[in-house]
Amino acid sequence: MxxxxxxxxxxxxxxxxxxxxxxxxxxxxxxxxxxxxxxxxxxxxxxxxxxxxxxxxxxxxxxxxxxxxxxxxxxxxxxxxxxxxxxxxxRVEATYRVEPAYRVDPRYGGEPAYQAEPAYRAEPEPRAEPSWRAEPEPRAEPSWRAEPVRQPESGYPEPPPRGRGTASVESRYALLDGGYQPEPAPAESRYALLDRGRYRPEAHPVPEPARIEPPRIEPARVEWRAPEPETELERAAGVLRRELGGPRVLAFANPKGGVHKTTATVLAAATVGSVRGRGVLAWDDNELRGTLGLRAGSARHARTIRHLIHDLAQIEILEGATLLEHLDDYLRHASDGSYDVLAGEESPRFAQRLDQFTVKRVLELLRRTHDVVCVDTGNNVESPNWRTVMQAADQLVVTTVPREDAAFSADWMLDLLHEEGMGELADNAVTLISCPTPGRTPLQDDLERHFATRTRAVAVVPYDPALETGSSIEYHQLQAETRQGWLKAASVMLEPFAR
Incomplete structure (x- = not known):
């Protein structure tokens, strides 16, 4: 006891x-x-x-x-x-021995302040721990976030099984005083602890399983940059590369001779052909003896428009590659291959055979094989072929030089077109001023202001010494300033049709 x-x-x-x-x-x-x-x-x-x-x-x-x-x-x-x-x-009898279950509380000692109660009562049954310290039973984790239960690696001895003996249940703090080691709490997933607000990552380190991360591919970033302003030359070249909505006929006209009609026809075809690469032709439709065949193209043969008209009936019934193959026998080519040339007849007696009906058939044939046809119309505004070309032209180019007689002839031709019912063609025409000498004259400024009121646009091409000799025109031998001037002038001619 x-x-x-x-x-x-x-x-x-x-x-x-x-x-x-x-x-x-x-x-x-x-x-x-x-x-x-x-x-x-x-x-x-x-x-x-x-x-x-x-x-x-x-x-x-x-x-x-x-x-x-x-x-x-x-x-x-x-x-x-x-x-x-x-x-x-x-003397204590030998039959007495201290009960093993009893441990002396070190805090309990005989001090003067201790007083014994008159009636010693049995220790009351322990009360349930408050809710704030009671360990709740671990609840089952949902399948979508439950993790494998990891047993803690502790060195605690195996606690005694519960339910043995009749000793009263004591609080866990009193048991600790007697040397009791607490039973390790069941492992809980860190997500369950987070739900109760008790989880601290530093207190519950959970080693992550080793896994191989796939290579991270950064999404491509699309950076928008404002396009640099397009230069005038780039814009002109872009116009010439566009689709034109069908074959286009450019008529170079001025009743006065020596105003660079043939030169303008050759250089316009060379400029457009150098940008587009194919499908450009220059035709010398001068009823008298023209020089276009001499100044442009290689003389690989002596065939002219007369030979083509002679075989026109057999050629115009052909199609596709066969048509191109047979037509090529009547055409001459530029040295760089950028454009083709249909030379005019040297004999004056042949002009009688270029009637209105024949000119229409030739233009129709050339439209089937080329995208741009540049026509040198000659000087006779009363000839049927001149009027036929004007009626079939998509763009009129009035050529002149800074001289009063050349400008007077061009102005009179525009009046004639209005009288003949082709006023729309005259109003939409492009005036091309070629400078035969270096420098700028006061008359050139007056001509630019005058023709700007009568035509859609005015283009000026500079002087080039390579054109003074009157020999064969080689486009790549021209000065850079000359080529740039013709590039701008050609883009102005085809701009209404570019898509």
Whole structure:
């Protein structure tokens, strides 16, 4: 039997296996301990001169050392003083042994402030822990976020199985005082702990499984940059590369001779052909002896428009590649292959055979094989072929030089076209001013202002010494400034048709 197990002490049993001393001795001892720790008065028994000492208790039997109950005796009363006549220690019977389950609380000791309750009551049943410290049962994780349960790697000994014995349940803090090692909490997934707000990554490190990350491909970034402003030359070349919506006929006209009609026809065809690469032809439709065949193209044969008209009936019934193959026998080619040439007849008697009907048939044949046809119309505005070309032309180019007679002839021709019912062709015409000499004359400024009021646009091409000789025209031998001027002039001619 022991006092720590809630058994009452009635004074009839001492716990040492012998009959107890009379009850008054025990009561005196308890009364002294109670009076020593009551209220704020804590008097030491050695201070005999300050207070009236309590009557000395009767002598109690002294116990032998080593019984295991020394701590409990000190908790009840002070050590026996020799002045009170302590009796010899009693011998503990061999049948007594300390219950193994009992552990002395180190905080429990015999101090003067301790007072024994009159009636020792059994330790009450432990109350349930508050909700703020109670460990909730782990709930099942959903299948979409549950992780494998990882057993903690701890060195705790295996806790005793629950449910054994009849000892009352004690709080986990009291068990820790007695050397109890807490049972490791069941492993919970970090997501469940996060749900309850108790998870801290630094306190619950969870090693991530090793996995191979796929190579990260950065999405391509599309950076928009404002396009640089297009230069005038780039814009002109772009116009010449576009689709023209069908074959186009450009008629170069001025009744006055020596105003660069043939030169303009050759250089316009060479410029457009150098950009487009194919499908450009220059035709010398001068009823008199023309020089276009001499200034442009290679003389690989002596065939002219007369030979073509002779075989026109057999050629115009052909189609596709066969037509191109047979027509090529009547054409001459530029040295760089950028354009073709249909030379005019040198004999004046042939002009009678170029009637209106024949000119229409030739133009129709050339439209089937080429995209751009540049026609040198000659000087006779009364001839049927001149009027037929004007009626079939898509763009009229009025050629002139900065001279008053050349400008007067061009202005008179525009009036004639209005009288003949071709005023729209005249209004949409392009005036091309060729400079036969270097430098700029005051008359050129007057001509530009005048023809700007009569035609759609005015283009000026600079002087080039390679054109003074009157020999064969080689486009690549011209100066850069000359080629740039003709590039701008050609784009102005075809701009209304470019798509």
């Amino acid at each position: 022991g006092w720590g197990r809630g058994e009452a002490v009635d004074g009839s049993e001492t716990g040492w296996g012998r009959q107890a001393e009379p009850a008054p001795r025990w009561r005196a001892l308890l009364d002294r301990a109670r009076l020593a720790g009551r209220g704020a008065e804590h008097h030491d028994v050695d201070h005999r001169g300050e207070e009236t000492p309590a009557p000395p208790p009767e002598t109690l039997p002294r116990r032998a050392a080593g019984t295991g109950w020394t701590g409990r005796a000190q908790a009840v009363a002070r050590p026996a003083d020799a002045s009170f006549g302590a009796e010899p220690a009693y």
